[in-house]
Amino acid sequence: MPAHLGMPANAPDLPADAPLIDRYGRVARDLRVSLTDRCNLRCTYCMPEDPDHWLPEDTLLTDDELTRLIGVAITRLGISDVRFTGGEPLLRRGLEQLIAATATLRTVDGAVPGISLTTNALGLARRARKLAAAGLQRVNVSLDSINPKHYAEVTRRNHLPAVVAGLTAARDAGLAPIKVNAVPQPAHYTTDAPALLRFCLAQGYQLRFIEHMPLGGSVEWRRNAIVTRQQLLTALVAAGARLTAPPTERGTSPAELWNVEWGDLTGDIGIIAAVTAPFCTSCDRTRLTADGQIRTCLFDQVETDLRGPLRAGASDDELAQLWRRATWLKPRSHGIDHDGFARPSRPMSAIGG
Numbered sequence: 001m002p003a004h005l006g007m008p009a010n011a012p013d014l015p016a017d018a019p020l021i022d023r024y025g026r027v028a029r030d031l032r033v034s035l036t037d038r039c040n041l042r043c044t045y046c047m048p049e050d051p052d053h054w055l056p057e058d059t060l061l062t063d064d065e066l067t068r069l070i071g072v073a074i075t076r077l078g079i080s081d082v083r084f085t086g087g088e089p090l091l092r093r094g095l096e097q098l099i100a101a102t103a104t105l106r107t108v109d110g111a112v113p114g115i116s117l118t119t120n121a122l123g124l125a126r127r128a129r130k131l132a133a134a135g136l137q138r139v140n141v142s143l144d145s146i147n148p149k150h151y152a153e154v155t156r157r158n159h160l161p162a163v164v165a166g167l168t169a170a171r172d173a174g175l176a177p178i179k180v181n182a183v184p185q186p187a188h189y190t191t192d193a194p195a196l197l198r199f200c201l202a203q204g205y206q207l208r209f210i211e212h213m214p215l216g217g218s219v220e221w222r223r224n225a226i227v228t229r230q231q232l233l234t235a236l237v238a239a240g241a242r243l244t245a246p247p248t249e250r251g252t253s254p255a256e257l258w259n260v261e262w263g264d265l266t267g268d269i270g271i272i273a274a275v276t277a278p279f280c281t282s283c284d285r286t287r288l289t290a291d292g293q294i295r296t297c298l299f300d301q302v303e304t305d306l307r308g309p310l311r312a313g314a315s316d317d318e319l320a321q322l323w324r325r326a327t328w329l330k331p332r333s334h335g336i337d338h339d340g341f342a343r344p345s346r347p348m349s350a351i352g353g
């Protein structure tokens, strides 16, 4: 392997047909691709009100570069699912073309890859049909509260009706399942969480609460100040929801699921307890940032550059080998609870949630 490829130190040579396997035996099958670090919201837990810099334009992967790297991941490295995220992925011109290009790829098993999007849904009402026609299958929409005042407090923008319209359009376009991601807010969760759950059950959306993680944003993160899984469950039951754990294991999914019955409403709810019940031992993710860096863990301090080698003429084999070796060094766990924990150098919006 030529020196200019900047091979991660300490990684062994791995077989040229190996999947993305790490030292602890985990295999990455799920690729998160960040398309931009920019966003039209300013969620307090994710971004400062006035971010002081954005990624320089010339460092962003072009559509062709993205398509090539996604192709390497799917056709050589065993990736079966691709999720486009950001920042706000709907801000990326050419999203439909990127999805269409991804949909033409086939996994190492000959299957169409799973293609999904995580979005704040601003503009989704207009684009849901086109995205579905391009090959998008599923969508996760971030919606922390259906109380307009609280939604505006968290996102620092007043766009709740556009999000609700985006969700409806996604359903009408046949995207399924539709998941709603919510980071519960300490000031309002006892009322907002039950209201959001009832809204999602009534609309047929699958609600997923995510514990607030120490990743950028403008609110101070303190472990004992976040809303935990246990507090949420208590608030939902106190409001009248009947929750039962389903018989199946959660597998590689980070969400712990409960079946919900609430009067005539039924469905399920998931809680992603990344802080109080980490799921690192079954993590099957790898991430590609908008500027072409591999991140094997959201919280890793280390990134592996693919953009430089790609632009310097590396072959697909060489790019695949870089990705394998970076994955080999994936940390065992995110270590939020360890004394030496340091926040990653980039916020969630720049890594890709």
Ligand code: SAM
Pocket (backbone or CB within 6 Å): 039, 045, 046, 085, 086, 087, 088, 089, 118, 119, 120, 140, 141, 142, 181, 182, 183, 210, 211, 212, 213, 214, 215, 216, 217, 348, 349, 352, 353
């Ligand atoms: N803009 C899109 C959106 O909001 O869905 C995609 C990017 S966003 C970074 C992806 C997900 O990360 C969102 O569901 C958001 O709620 C979540 N997120 C952002 N910062 C977080 C944090 N500090 N802790 C937990 N979840 C976070």
Ligand code: SF4
Pocket (backbone or CB within 6 Å): 039, 040, 041, 042, 043, 046, 047, 086, 087, 088, 119, 120, 142, 349
């Ligand atoms: Fe934007 Fe998503 Fe971050 Fe909110 S969570 S600021 S919508 S990137």
